[in-house]
Amino acid sequence: MAIASNQSAIAPLRRSWGRGLIIAGTLLFILTALAQALNAAGILKLGLTNWRPTLFAFLVFAVAIGAGQVLMRGQAGWRALFILPAGLFTVAMAIFPTLFGLSIAFTDWNLASLTGQKFNGLDNLFQLLRDPFYWNAMVNMVIYVLFVLVEYAIAFALALLLNAEIRARKFWRVVFLIPLMLSPVAVSWMVGKSMLEYRFGPVARFARWIGFQNPSFFTDPWVARIWIEIMDAWVSIPFVMILLLAGLQALPKEITEAAKVDGASPWQRFWQITFPLMLPVSLTAIVLRIIFKLKLADIIITVTSGGPGGATDSVSSFIYREYRDRSNVGYGTMLAMFYLVVIVIFITVLLNVLSKRMRRMT
Template structure:
């Protein structure tokens, strides 16, 4: 079937005249060459390395639009009807380039510049200065070590979510009510949770939770001012929001399991505990691994609850890399250094997730 499709596509392309194909090829090549040369020259001009360039990046934006038109026209000229079909894909490609690829490379350009919005000197290229500063910045390393703790709590969240999913999968009264009730935290915004719980219920002087703890005999219930306790409190708040997400994924996996296998295990004399460890848990491994990896990806971006509750305090004890980057932008107006940390953290996340997926794949293969 695929060979028929390929041969049909080749036949359509072959029907286009050679001169038309050549014109389309040159249109695409010339447009691409001119656009990327213009981007390179503008980058050098913005970095102060050349005197030739535009005052703003708007002409480059217009050039991107013209380049897109030339690519579309070149595709049509070169491939004929097949080129017209490609036009349905090209808008998505251009959108990805404009919204993902270009901002990433532009961020790299900013990362290698000294750009503080509070300074009158403006932006100028400073090479690897930001990188060396980041390597020696104890605040960045502190935030990374904090992320090890926050990511480690995902395993605890998984255990709780699995238990709740087993409960909701059982034949109990009020099953629908409990499903909605357990999902309520996930329906709330993390910003709302941080203000509702962190700024209101856990407030040191008048918060109902801290007042209740005083009645129990705790003289100084400083849940958000003691370093280790503040970190544990934020982890608990974050878990309260995200455990329902893990629970619903695991519940979907449990409901997809074959009932015949579980019933056969009961007939063979397997108890509830042995049936779980020998039947349910192994069959749920693919869903479990997917759930944990997705949750780790979200956890690596943890910022909103930290920013709105403690702002990384006390003394950076609850800081995450994302909250540190936010404060570097907002409080210190240090765009260049903040972008360097953000780009380095992006590379770290990509490498970490790739290694995690590889380890998960090997683990799953050994279990088969």
Template sequence: MSTEGDLLHTVTADTITDTRRRVGRAMVWGAGMLFCVMAAMQFMYDTDRSIVGFETWRPVLFAYLLWATALCAAQVIVNGEKGKRTLFVLPAALFVISLVVFPLLFALYVSFTDWNLASLNGPQPNGWDNMRQMWGDAFYWNALKNMVYYVAAVSVEYVIAFGLALLLNAQIRARKFFRVVFLLPLMLSPVAVSWMVGKSMLEVRFGPVSRLVRELGFEPSFFGTPEMARFMIMAMDAWTFIPFMMIMLLAGLQALPREVIEASKVDGATGWQSFKEVIFPLMLPVSVTAIVIRIIFKLKLADIIINVTSGGPGGATDSVTSFIFREYRDRSNVGYGTLLAMVYLVLIVLFITALLKLVSRWMERPA
């Protein structure tokens, strides 16, 4: 007995009438209009532009869920069997929208309000006042300048991580032991590192490192000057995350084709020539991935700064994230802090996009 084709995975065409299509589209448009009307009405109510509204945004959430359900159901009603395939992706997309897009829209609204948690009035729209305050905020621009130093330090971290990866990829004694030891800093949270190193070991009066420096006849001042404090923050952050880059580069080294490396040795290439002409070019994709991911982590640097220096001395170690955190915690200025965060988000998106384009063009250039 023979069969033609795989009937189990064959999708037959559905007979979908025009009335069925109109019903499905009417469901989506009706639920969508209801959601938009309720959202607009609630926004007008919260901004004191209308007296019609709800106490909370919960009814608007229910309207969104109704629209999402109608949209999913309409896929099957309008497209039949093909619409069922969409249901594997559409609910997840709608869930992402509810967790990402709506909070971003709310944050955008808060960015143009005067909202201090110490006030009983709640968020009060203040136009472009927060933007004008940001342009004149020297501490915020200083934090942005510090981020240039912090991001530039990734290049030094990459060199160290690559050297360690080459070392751990070589045939040395106790190689597995050293791999575990070098990964230990990555197992610690930055908060733990900041307290163990910055607050304990490097403490000016009783820290063991400070006492050793004092015994040698020097006066310890790890966080006394802007340059030294910034360097110590970079060092602690690098000690925590260099193993992350190292393990990625080590995985790339172990995946390299051994035949090519052995062929370069047969041709008489020295160790440096083999690295420069063979290993490093083959490692470029892994290197770019490790550097970009590390830069993304670096742009979120905050916890070590908050716990060790609180941005001092004089804002010399502040990152943008730590400065925004203090704007929330110390000044309870939600509106202004949210504006700073939104501007920083836009800058990050532009910077990462430009960086990826430059890297893509550089890697596609002819050899």
């Protein structure tokens, strides 16, 4: 009631001034950013050498939003100022860089070229659609994401083991968490570049000792993919395991004890009680692991550089090499933006499907 009375006490002219201030600040920011994007793409020649005008326009926009809220809403507007910095920070750190990336994605910009940045319309998108190496990387991502189910099964088994009354349980919990503390790049060098080195690596020597003539772990496409997955899984399974272990420890023990008294076998107790009760935690762990898997790049870049012949490339590693090896900023940014759209659609559909399934089960 107090808020409603405060709103009604504000003069209509003051509200109009507030709306006008917000609209003016917003238009100034949008038009300045659009002009700078067209200038950067080479469509307009405005002589702007940096993005400071857009930064200043954004600061004016932020002040206009705050002042407009106070003019329009009075005391409620002053309270809104406390959450305004968080919203503006999100715009500055997430939305604006995305729009800046979009402005680059539609340009022909190669750092090795003397011509500089030039607008080329949809040429980068058409090139992407015809790029077999990019689509090969997309197929690889499907394979790597499907391996998440195998990682989940291993992590669940380890969580069940560490939740049981075993000897030195606290010690084993620390041991299984050690891979999570290591950098994927360190693991890549330790395992992929050292232990699996085909001439002097200990695994290759052991393979020759047992009869393999020329053991090589990264020349066959499928073998190379599996070794990439093994290294990534070794680093990442402890994360899923600790989430599942926390869920297991939160389960009410009375239910399983009652089932045990009724004569249910360990498999029946797991499949009919533990697993259904763990579904919310399991789905959360799987979705988080999929999100991390979609960013897989560091192990591939360090060990195989996408080889042999792009067979192990993830989309992220392919985009990285497009920037590093070919200095193709415009095309590389288009690849990244297209992949971002694919990820957003995929995760949105996945979450919707999982939420509907959970509602049906509950």
